[in-house]
Amino acid sequence: MEKISITFVELKELVNNFFQDKSGITNFNEAEKVRFKYLGRKGLISSLFKKIKEKSPSERALFGKELNFIKSLIKQEIEEKLVEFEKISEKEEKIDITLPGRKFFLGSKHPINIILEEIKDAFYSMGFEVATGPEIETDYYNFEALNMPENHPSRDLQDTLYLDSGGLLRTHTSPVQIRVMEKMKPPVRIIAPGRVFRKDTPDATHSPVFYQVEGLCVDRDVSMADLKGVILSFARHLFGRSAKVRFRPSFFPFTEPSAEYDFSCILCRGKGCSVCKNTGWIEISGAGMVDPEVFKFVGYDPEVFTGFAFGMGVERIAMVKFEIDDIRLFYENDLRFIKQFS
Numbered sequence: 001m002e003k004i005s006i007t008f009v010e011l012k013e014l015v016n017n018f019f020q021d022k023s024g025i026t027n028f029n030e031a032e033k034v035r036f037k038y039l040g041r042k043g044l045i046s047s048l049f050k051k052i053k054e055k056s057p058s059e060r061a062l063f064g065k066e067l068n069f070i071k072s073l074i075k076q077e078i079e080e081k082l083v084e085f086e087k088i089s090e091k092e093e094k095i096d097i098t099l100p101g102r103k104f105f106l107g108s109k110h111p112i113n114i115i116l117e118e119i120k121d122a123f124y125s126m127g128f129e130v131a132t133g134p135e136i137e138t139d140y141y142n143f144e145a146l147n148m149p150e151n152h153p154s155r156d157l158q159d160t161l162y163l164d165s166g167g168l169l170r171t172h173t174s175p176v177q178i179r180v181m182e183k184m185k186p187p188v189r190i191i192a193p194g195r196v197f198r199k200d201t202p203d204a205t206h207s208p209v210f211y212q213v214e215g216l217c218v219d220r221d222v223s224m225a226d227l228k229g230v231i232l233s234f235a236r237h238l239f240g241r242s243a244k245v246r247f248r249p250s251f252f253p254f255t256e257p258s259a260e261y262d263f264s265c266i267l268c269r270g271k272g273c274s275v276c277k278n279t280g281w282i283e284i285s286g287a288g289m290v291d292p293e294v295f296k297f298v299g300y301d302p303e304v305f306t307g308f309a310f311g312m313g314v315e316r317i318a319m320v321k322f323e324i325d326d327i328r329l330f331y332e333n334d335l336r337f338i339k340q341f342s
């Protein structure tokens with residue numbers, strides 16, 4: 001930059017003030033502030049430009065020339081400062097490549113979801129579809145249409161959670177059978193996974209909320225042998241080729257005949273252990289042939305169609321498969337527990 005001598009007093013003062021300000025700058029922000037004070041839109045330089053017209057015509061050209069010179073001088077000086085501090089802060093922020101990286105945690109599937117997916121896979125492979133129904137049910141779907149008379153013990157306030165609205169929390173997934181049959185004509189092949197609710201005090205084997213998967217198959221000529229075949233095939237899918245299934249006579253108002261079915265204990269392979277309480281068998285749930293009374297509720301002709309239905313407790317299966325001895329562990333959301341299944 002060509003050197004010129006400043007003739008105007010106020011410009012000399014401006015230059016002096018600037019150099020004083022500049023000498024006090026210790027960081028990037030202060031340099032920015034000084035730049036703003038002198039070069040900003042309403043800064044000292046631009047206010048001096050406005051004063052040109054107050055000068056006598058003979059002075060104006062020189063004043064303008066000196067002011068332009070000062071402006072570029074200040075610009076250059078302050079830019080040097082800004083660059084200087086930017087470099088310093090770059091040095092300060094320099095990445096330390098010896099630091100260990102940030103740990104990146106992957107989520108993991110909940111054991112109940114792992115089992116639910118295995119159950120679905122097993123039934124998809126047998127041509128079943130997934131159906132769902134509401135958790136808040138009516139008396140009709142949860143009991144009445146399932147042939148449970150008004151005085152049936154499971155309707156008791158002791159077992160069922162009734163809502164003020166008049167509804168109830170479904171006590172099993174069987175109401176989905178009714179909802180599906182109301183909408184579909186046979187052939188029907190569905191499973192219905194979902195949460196169910198019972199007025200149970202939590203302990204190692206009871207939880208007021210748990211998962212069931214309902215199964216329903218209706219067509220012409222469906223027999224108990226089909227039910228046994230499907231359940232056995234499912235047990236093998238889940239626990240391997242050596243899995244065995246047994247059916248014991250039982251009673252449910254919505255199936256006739258009814259059974260309870262067990263899987264051979266996968267831990268002791270039937271020899272007897274603490275998980276199967278030395279019986280060699282693990283109880284899974286109930287099953288049976290759909291009661292003709294239920295078909296009447298949904299308008300299926302029991303003379304033409306037959307079907308089987310089954311339930312299963314998902315936690316039970318997960319407990320056996322993963323050797324978990326307390327159902328409450330599934331609902332405590334303790335990451336130390338959940339992470340073991342990823």
Ligand code: PHE
Pocket residue numbers: 171172173174214215252255285286287288309310311312
């Ligand atoms: N809904 C029955 C229960 O919760 C299980 C079941 C389902 C039984 C289907 C028979 C047929 O215990």
